Amino acid sequence: MAELRPLDFFRSSHGRLLQTMRHMLADGAEVDPLTLAQRLQGQEWFQTMGGPQYLHSLAESRGLQSRLDSYIQIVRADAKSRRARQIASELQSGSMDALEASEALRELAEDRTTRAPFITALELARQT
Numbered sequence: 001m002a003e004l005r006p007l008d009f010f011r012s013s014h015g016r017l018l019q020t021m022r023h024m025l026a027d028g029a030e031v032d033p034l035t036l037a038q039r040l041q042g043q044e045w046f047q048t049m050g051g052p053q054y055l056h057s058l059a060e061s062r063g064l065q066s067r068l069d070s071y072i073q074i075v076r077a078d079a080k081s082r083r084a085r086q087i088a089s090e091l092q093s094g095s096m097d098a099l100e101a102s103e104a105l106r107e108l109a110e111d112r113t114t115r116a117p118f119i120t121a122l123e124l125a126r127q128t
Contacts, residue, residue, distance in 0.1 A: 003072055008079035013049045033059045080108055 006015030020039060024031050029039075037052035050057075087104045090096035096104070 004075060005079075008075050010078065010082070011049075013045050016043075016045060083108060 004018060006012075006019045009015040009018070017036070017040075021031050021036065024035065024039060029035060033052065033055035037046075037055055040046040083104070087096065087101050087108075091098070091101045
């Protein structure tokens, strides 16, 4: 979990779950489906994503723990791809200049938390 950031998730609700779990751990609280659901009770976004039933379905997923590293890599790679597309879009629209784009791309390239390749912003810009 340390490698992931709430913004890495496509769905903001998944990022909020991660953030809530981190706060609970920092507070010394146990984190399990029951305590997490209790902490999130009354949050509309939590109910929209499935509420306590969703958390229990995650906890009951067989083999989830053994595939967790792979899932983390997929989430990070997808986050990098989304960021590269965002940079390309901002560069094309003129809302980001070349210097800002090169700095953002350098930060993406230096991020070694994922081994999966990603498409550069320039390649994406050429495709559109």
